[in-house]
Amino acid sequence: MNTKLLITVKTYPTLTTNYEESVCTAGITEEGTWIRINPIQFRKLEYSNRYKKYDWIEIDIIKNKTDFRSESYCPISLNTEIKIIGHIDTKNKWEERKKYVLKNLYYDLNALISEAKDKSKLTSLATFKPSKILNFKITEYDNKEWNQDKIKKLQQTKLFENQIEPVRKIPYKFIYEFEDAKGKVSRMMIEDWEIGALYWNSLKRRNGNIELALNDVRNKYYNEFVSKNELYFFLGTTRIHHFKPNPFIIIGLFYPPL
Numbered sequence: 001m002n003t004k005l006l007i008t009v010k011t012y013p014t015l016t017t018n019y020e021e022s023v024c025t026a027g028i029t030e031e032g033t034w035i036r037i038n039p040i041q042f043r044k045l046e047y048s049n050r051y052k053k054y055d056w057i058e059i060d061i062i063k064n065k066t067d068f069r070s071e072s073y074c075p076i077s078l079n080t081e082i083k084i085i086g087h088i089d090t091k092n093k094w095e096e097r098k099k100y101v102l103k104n105l106y107y108d109l110n111a112l113i114s115e116a117k118d119k120s121k122l123t124s125l126a127t128f129k130p131s132k133i134l135n136f137k138i139t140e141y142d143n144k145e146w147n148q149d150k151i152k153k154l155q156q157t158k159l160f161e162n163q164i165e166p167v168r169k170i171p172y173k174f175i176y177e178f179e180d181a182k183g184k185v186s187r188m189m190i191e192d193w194e195i196g197a198l199y200w201n202s203l204k205r206r207n208g209n210i211e212l213a214l215n216d217v218r219n220k221y222y223n224e225f226v227s228k229n230e231l232y233f234f235l236g237t238t239r240i241h242h243f244k245p246n247p248f249i250i251i252g253l254f255y256p257p258l
Helices: 091-101 109-117 148-154 158-163 193-205 210-228
Strands: 002-010 025-028 034-037 055-063 072-075 083-087 125-128 132-140 172-179 185-189 232-237 248-254
Touching (some): 002 248, 034 055, 034 125, 109 125, 109 248, 132 210, 172 210, 185 248, 193 210
Parallel strands (some): 034 072
Antiparallel strands (some): 002 055, 025 034, 132 172, 232 248
């Protein structure tokens, strides 16, 4: 089906068990329905088709039969055309974006998790409003680089046509600790493309000083977003962990100014 979608989520690229690079793309229809599109080999798209957040796109998609989650779709083929047909800017404190992003809003995390486990719903994408941000934590991964066996396998696939190199792995986990409307305290990792790009750009700007680069990330995501913005989370599950006690991670942020 031909679908018009407002892009709200692009996660940081990862290497999958199929030895391919994966970017989770998700967005919201004009009616406020969430849709996940996978796979999309974003870095192999023509530059004119490399959509940004809050672009309106048109794409032909079908239900992903290998993914039970209700919002999961896939392009008709890897060569399916993606048409960028518009963009919503940040005027009037993101007023136009809010019309779509905040149509269906969750405040109670347990209620959302119950919907994820309900086989009549299998909800796996949502906009969520934390009642209070308690902390922003940064921890190191045990393995700061991609598995080299995966890299070797990846180099044998079509992904490496046109000499595309694998994206660098972010060596740190960025985690929000927060309360929901009923006082439930949770910790969730952020897997948004923006936070990865911020770290690498800061590291370059800081001449390789990791401590200063991490401070830049903390200042943006904790000091600035919490004090100067109205902060919402875009939450999503992974297929493999969908039925875990809390299957959600933060796959994007929505942060209109106060």
